[in-house]
Amino acid sequence: MPIQPSMRRAVLTILLLAPLAVPAGAPASQLIARDAKDVTLRVNARGQALVGYRAKGKQWTVLAWGAINARHPAPGQDQVALRVDYAGGWGTYRKTLSAGFVNACGKYTGPQLPWFVTACTMRDGSHWAIQSWQRGLPNLGLDPWKPLQSSWELRLSHWSGDLPKLEIWTNWAYSRRFDHLFGRLTYLGQPAYGFAASTEGVPADGFGRNIYLDTLDSAYGPGWKRENSFLAHRGTGVFCYGLYPHDPYPGYPAVGKRPAGKGTRYRATVIGPGVLPDVTWEGAAPGAYDEALDRQLVEQQRAVYANDPLCKPL
Template sequence: MRRLALTLLLLAALSAPASAAASQLIARNAQDVTLQVDARGRALVGYRAKGKTWSVLAWGAINALHPSADRSQAKLALDYAGGWGAYRKTVATGFENVCRPYSGPPLAWFVTGCTMPDGSDWALQAWQRSLPNLGVPPWKPLQSATELRLSHWSTDLPKLELWVNWAQGKHFDHVFGRYTYLGQPVYGYRATATGSPTDGFGRNIYLDTLDSAYGPGWKRENSFLAHTGTGVFCYGLYPHDPYPGYPATGRRPEGKGTRYRATAVGPGVLPDVTWEGGAPGPYDVTTDRKLADLQRAVYGADKLCKPV
């Protein structure tokens, strides 16, 4: 049953575009990024992309809502005309920035940020979310694009927890964990057949492996959904056939690495968060039993993946 659950997760693990209600996607492959925020709480993001200079006005959201089937997730309004769409004039000229140097918590993929007089934080992060799975090199431009993502928050950050143990005859590395915000699970209600959230609440966990059979450096292993109702997840690093639509690269080896890294897009307009840790090393029965007990405690009533 455990292998079946893991297989189902693998089938739903193709990387796909993030939902609109998240740390907000502003641009791809942006350069010369700037961030200003005025006293009305309107952020002005400047950057260069596609041979042009852009000014994007963002406003109207902070933090995140807990999952609910009866309401929409927090989402920033975006005006790529620099205010013309909202006010019939651009606001860059005379824009008074009141946001102070960033004093919030450390963030992975940090580009720039600032802290408002009311103590809330704004930040821009940039990372390659849409890399192909199983260590396959990108073959489409969007797959290698670096996404610039904007967030605004005043609470603690979401919490991404992972542990690494062993699976299937104790030969393969296996990760399990949970995604929470203010002690409540992060999850969605609907997703596509390939695992892309469609309701604004669901989140994928993007897992990278270091110095594996895929080659030196960090490579994308896979992405998988946090489970509905619990926010937990599990994944085994097994050999795979390429996914439908992938280049004919032959059977992919197991992605066992020396270290692992996971990233999750923040719920609502919260920052994206990461975890990084070492591989479990040679099998140890005492450690395995302790981690199996921990898995049971983390999963609770979740039945999609259980320790054996």
């Protein structure tokens, strides 16, 4: 189900007279700012990260600490979350830390990351990273019509060991006319998913994750366009999606039925579970129908879907 742009939340509010050290509202690679420039990352020996950047014509500093990796989905538990002081230490210590902050995070030695801005590695082998991408783009290839829709989100993560795994395969659906994608989201071999979501597909807990799908050089126009976003299914982490014509969603401009977003390539991005980095998948469109390959992909779907009740082999 799509994420409605009107539901995007602005989280960077600085109130100097209020407590400013808060746990993350929706555990994930932590949203720090939007449309930030001149980004810096330092981490002290206590495991506190200090993120500096310019936005809205000002210099900002954000302090974050207190979480690593992710917890597997568990009813009644909370996902791990960074604590974030959007005033750079003032909400925690009643003073800003930037001037005397000693960096103990060295050259980044971790895996290659998509949407990379900067990263570093601690002596204990754990990594901190900042990524930036346009999560709020409108679905169905429409150009942004609200400022937040085109913003670049700056996201902070902290982890050690393996990254989450986003696996996707492509095939054909409904009389071989439409491209179809199916896959799963896992972490350390276990499915990543949430327990509740809104009717629009917005995760309602810290475990849920949406997959954001882009299409390249499609009927929407040249370049990458946002096709849609959809949930990893509860209990399985599985998902399936067909690129069919769509009517615009509620709140969208009245532009008439949107064409199938079939492109030459597809790209998907998902916010990392817990405070893990965001990960992507990219692959070519399936191309002309291939009957022998299609039979193999039907078997692959059966293996991926397993006991998932929402996806069926096509």
